[in-house]
Amino acid sequence: MESSSSTPQLLWFFAIAACVKLLLIPAYYSTDFEVHRHWLALTHSLPLSNWYADETSPWTLDYPPFFACFERFLSIFAHYIDPQIVDLHNGLNYRANSAIYFLRISVILSDLWLLYGVYRLTKNADVKRRYLIWVLIVWSPALVIVDHLHFQYNGFLLGWLLLSISFLQEGKDLMGGFLFAVLLCFKHLFAVAAPVYFVYLLRHYCWKGLVRGFSRLSVLGAVVVAVFAAAYGPFLYHGQIQQVFNRMFPFGRGLCHAYWAPNFWVFYIILDKVFSFFLKKFGFSIQIPAASFTGGLVGDSSPFAVLPKISPSTTLIMVLLALSPCFIKAWTNPQPRMVARWIAYAYTCGFLFGWHVHEKASLHFVIPLAIVAVQSLEDAKHYFMLSIVSCYSLFPLLYEAQEYPIKVLLLLLHSILMWLGFSTKFTRASAPNTTVTAKKKGAQSKSIESSSPAAEKGGFTIGWVGKSYLLGLLLVEIWGQFLHPYLLGDKFPFVPLMLISTYCAFGIMYSWIWQLRCIISTA
């Protein structure tokens, strides 16, 4: 319905967002900006065989080869704009306007790929649903904070993921699998969902009798192998493959990042602190480890005083365990409409139990979940909370005073839009007796809403638990921004951040449990 005319509207959504993003160009950017600038220079100046060997800057290339090729592609244009951007030595820490504008605009334009993914996902949806999904994804404040302020190319990468999901939802499994393999060669952190893909594709695509199934399995295998061969083959040829993997999987990083991502390990660390505190009180001699979490220094020695040390393999086992209900469901009842949920769930598990997780990784499940957020009232309520929590957990990324109003306003605006969108959608769905024409007038529909109690009962409301949780979020923010510096001054500078990640971890845990319950309960 109206699918042919939706492109200009989607482009309008994109253009509005792009205007705001353009205005944000002079804002703060993190070291990731220099990382990506350096990669442009590196891929432009060096032959392919040296990409992963170079050590000119501490920001060595640690993304898979396709992303390096993407940087190589961008560097062609960068060279035309200003050759110094892609100069390996003179370009180090180059901060001229040309570099900033070029890189920022490249992020804005690369979002077109995300837009294409969204377009493909929503082209068969009805108008209301489509608009809501666009608002949720194209105007996502988390993406603006991470990509356009902090500086990364997540929008582009998520575009591949959404495309893959859209093909899977249409039943075109081979294409979906192919796109996911490509995505893995852009950024290997997306591999968390690979087991889900594997189980689903094996069951839904290949499990069709012995001969047909086997031939399908070999086709799928060939496609995946071909993608990986295209990515890693050249490096294999140059004898660089070991170096590539060394760079892509740097061991020796700790369980948690300097700023703890709001995940399960936050509780683990806090439990450890509490235990050691009480054990010391009761007279046990406890050695407080030197590598404290709060200092941001995470070394090899165990950072825990009482609880057992966590190794990367432990986290892997925990992720797989958390994923197992999803495997069972995907195996017993492989349905295309559940794919988005399963993939999002996989990334949630990876986020909660993974090793050295960044807070930015929450995008990996928040964005795909937007697709299913409009399906039911419960989904909408869950997504509303999750989106706010995950966006709020990104706040510490922008710590400068200048960006403070921007991040707050972004979150506020998006929350209002979500609230308006969801409440309209679900008031409508639960009040079938109202006519479409009457609904179109804002004032009229308001009177209808207030006059029919049935509509209100089924409408979009967040219960008192949700409300008090969001209020708590506000309190955490007020404490961190105003009360803490005022009352305690420079003492305990880590407390506000710790509070944010702990508090948000509750929200993410809730989302995980909710998703798990939803996956288990669907027939």
Place this chain on the structure above:
Amino acid sequence: MGKKKEKKEINEKVDVEAVEIEDDTWWWLTHKGIGATFLCISVFALLVRVAVSLHPYSGAGSPPKFGDYEAQRHWMEITLNLPVLEWYRNSTGNDLSYWGLDYPPLTAYQSYFHGLFLRFFDPDSVSLFTSRGYETYVGLETTDEYNCISLGLTVAAIAAILSQRELLASCLFTLALSHKQMSVYYAPAFFSHLLGKCLRRKNPIHGVAKLGLTVLGTFTVVWWPYLHSTDALLGVLSRLAPFERGIYEDYVANFWCTSSVIIKWKRLFSVHSLKFISLTATVLTCLPSMVQQVMAPSSRGFLYGLLNSSFAFYLFSFQVHEKSILLPLLPASLLALEERRPFKWLMFYGLFSMFPLLCRDKLVLPYFALHALFMLLYHAPCGHGGRPRNARPNNTKFDYFDSFKTFMNGFIYLSSFILHIVYLTMHPPEKFPYLFEAIIMLICFYQFALLAFYTNVKQWSLLEHSTTEEEKKLI
């Protein structure tokens, strides 16, 4: 700073109207009632403002005079450290050539309170003399909101008029006038509308007296410190009307500046006679719309009157600044629902006429982003594809040269688009270093004059309309 602020002020209104129009696809934004929609829009507008404030403000980091922002900061310093009477006087403590206070007392009071606030956080920034050129973030944020206040007061006054509360309106407008003397652009419309209304009362003299007392009373309260001697009052007034700066500055798209290409006003006449000529011209251009309002005051006519009188001032008054085009934009945005196309037209050329100014302040990127944002909001996808509901709402008078008009419009849009690019990429010939500014000015003046003519005609056609209606009623 001020320019951007006001422009965004306008943008915000555009938003309101854009959303109001698109009730077909945007009803989900409006169904919760005006409160939620307004909240949503104002948060968005605020976001845009904050984003723009990231860009360099005018005169950033360029000593010795810095720029508008430094002026605001300097005023805080002056008002905080000197007694009221010295604020407008050149003295040892107050060097008027360095950003002397040149806005009416209400602005000065405001500076004083902001200064108090700022002193609490950042005492260094307001200490007299030592703080010149002090640039920090806190200051930047607090000195951000000024132009909006007088515009806000004006909007409140207009709203009061529309809801038939004349006394409140005149009080509010007087406040606006004492905040920024630029509000005088609207004065003829207010005056004539209120006069016209009073004349229709049973007891016209009583009504006029009441309004007059309100205005005088408000003025007295605001200007109290300066009223005890004519000297002090005149001192303030001479600061407010800086005639020594000449009839026009830079390349502003008004009559004097444009015609100066042919007639060298500054050489032919003295400042004094120029004052007189410009005053006469302004009054003459205001007059038709004033007469119309006195004859038949109506809400719509009042809005047109505001537009016409501010146009008259922009085109013909003495010492107009580029950013003054924002003053006609305000009533135009209030009329935007009726006059969609002219509004877009005015917005386009209004922004365009400020383009050289913004370029000088290194605001090219925000200029284009905001311009695009406005065009996008104007052409928001909605049920009827962004077009006005009745395809040709304003061509009742001129449809015989309709096709010619379309052609001319398209041609001028195109050429101004090309001019944008030319202005950015090419250097003007050395003999005429301001060639492009002059061309931009010519185009914009032509457009503004056309629009002013059109809105005047429109306002008078309202009169015909209403008289015919009245006649019908009588019959």
